[in-house]
Amino acid sequence: MTAFAHETRSRTERYTGPIFTVHTDEVTMSGGGTARRDIVTTKNAVGVVALDEVGRVALIKQYRHAVGTQLWELPAGLRDVAGEDLVVAAARELAEEADLVAARYDLLVDLHTSPGFTAETIRIFLARQLSAVPDDARHERTDEEADIELAWVGLDEAVAMVLRGEITNAAAVAGLLSAARARDDGWATLRPADTPW
Known part of the structure; x- marks a missing residue:
């Protein structure tokens, strides 16, 4: 089975601080459609x-x-x-x-x-x-x-x-x-x- 290539369609910044940043990505899903995922970057x-x-x-x-x-x-x-x-x-x-x-x-x-x-x-x-x-x-x-x-x-x-x-x-x-x-x-x-x- 080949892995599905998930693609980030959009990114919205939610918070930026001294230690981490939070953003929301809209990502294509394996079953079709998209989903929003909140991500913490540190x-x-x-x-x-x-x-x-x-x-x-x-x-x-x-x-x-x-x-x-x-x-x-x-x-x-x-x-x-x-x-x-x-x-x-x-x-x-x-x-x-x-x-x-x-x-x-x-x-x-x-x-x-x-x-x-x-x-x-x-x-x-x-x-x-x-x-x-x-x-x-x-x-x-x-x-x-x-x-x-x-x-x-x-x-x-x-x-x-x-x-x-x-x-x-x-x-x-x-x-x-x-x-x-x-x-x-x-x-x-x-x-x-x-x-x-």
């Missing part, structure tokens, strides 16, 4: 599974207003620096949110976060050979990041937290499960950090 993101030498992962707990609670997550953030390499963005987020530097990065997994309404992607890296950011070089956290809680959790326990419903952030779930699988495969399934999307 800057995309990177995330990091930071794994220490004894198999613990750095998790952060951060307030997320959209869900009205604090969530356990991976250090992660928007790709909001123009032209920034993805590994460099990941290293920046790891330093800003967890006060860590990694000497080694590998690619774990690429995700479309919610393709029903957004083209947003997140690339999740495995960071190893960790060291602390010196005290005098640490990022000053503000807003929701001001009360970030950092915890070191064994990777198997982090996976158990996922399966118990204690970790629900989608990027964290994918990153932790991917890291556990890669570890169990002797790291043979890791891709180079600079692998094209």
Whole structure:
């Protein structure tokens, strides 16, 4: 069966803000006719599974207003620096949110976060050979990041937290499960950090 070529007939801008844009597309449908689809366009993101030498992962707990609670997550953030390499963005987020530097990065997994309404992607890296950011070089956290809680959790326990419903952030779930699988495969399934999307 040949895939139907969906065509965008029109686009109407609904909202433009500092982080995302919303527009409505009129799109041709496989069964004939057209349908309107609201789309959120954003800057995309990177995330990091930071794994220490004894198999613990750095998790952060951060307030997320959209869900009205604090969530356990991976250090992660928007790709909001123009032209920034993805590994460099990941290293920046790891330093800003967890006060860590990694000497080694590998690619774990690429995700479309919610393709029903957004083209947003997140690339999740495995960071190893960790060291602390010196005290005098640490990022000053503000807003929701001001009360970030950092915890070191064994990777198997982090996976158990996922399966118990204690970790629900989608990027964290994918990153932790991917890291556990890669570890169990002797790291043979890791891709180079600079692998094209």
